[in-house]
Amino acid sequence: MAEGQEGADSPLSLFAGAVALDVARQSARGSSRADAEGRRVIELRPEQTGDWWDVEALYDLCFAPGREALSSYRLRDDVDPVAGLCLVARDNDGTVAGAIRYWPIRIGAVEALLLGPVAVHPTHQGEGLGGLLIEESLIAAQEAGWDRVMLVGDAPYYNRFGFTKLDGVEMPPPTNPDRVLGRELTPGAWGKITGAVARWSPAG
C-alpha cells in the first residue's frame, strides 16, 4: 500500500500526542533526571523534520563508521521515510535516547516496509526501549494499513518481535540472506513472495 507515504515534512496523523513512557527498569549505566516519583521518563514521538540531524547523530554513535555504504541504504536514496512510523524517543533532558525509521520498498509489484535503522543510545540500552520502539511502530504500521515488514538484522534479536527469515527475498548484494527477516502485519502477507527488493517508486 502507498497510503500514509507522505514525506517527513507532512503532518502526522499517527501518535497525535506524545506518549509518556515510564521506563521502569533503571539503567545500570549512567543516570538521568527522574520524574516526581523518581522514575526515568522517556517521551516517544513521531519524528519531525527538526529531529533529523539528532537522529543521524544517534545512528552515527550506535553504528560502525560507513553505515551509509551498506546496500540497504541504496533502497533509501531519494525516497522519503514513512511519516508517522518513524519515532524518536527523548530523555527527560531532551536527549535522543532512541529512534526508529521506516522506508517503503518493493518486491516486484508488492509493497512492503523496510524497518530500520533502529538504535538506542548506549546509556539506555537494555531498558526495553528498542523493543518499545519496534512494537509501537509496528502497531502504527498495522493501523496505517501496511501488510508486511522486512529488515536486515540479527535474527536472535528480531525473532522476539515475530520476525523470521524470508526465503527467496533478495536484498541488494552483499547481504547475508540469513539476516533478511520479515514479519506479517496481515496474516499470509508474505505468502509466496520472492524476488529482488527494489527501491520504492509510485509506479512500481
Ligand SMILES: CC(C)(COP(=O)(O)OP(=O)(O)OC[C@H]1O[C@@H](n2cnc3c(N)ncnc32)[C@H](O)[C@@H]1OP(=O)(O)O)[C@@H](O)C(=O)NCCC(=O)NCCS
Ligand atoms: C539493538 C538495539 C536497538 C536494542 O535496543 P535495546 O533498547 O538495548 O533493546 P531492548 O532493551 O529492547 O532488548 C534488550 C535485549 O535484546 C538483546 N539484544 C540486543 N541486541 C541484540 C543483538 N544484536 N542480538 C541478539 N540480542 C540482542 C539484549 O541482549 C537483551 O536481551 P535480554 O532481554 O535477554 O536481556 C540496541 O542495542 C542498539 O542500538 N544497538 C546498536 C545499533 C544496532 O545494532 N541496531 C540494530 C541493527 S540490526
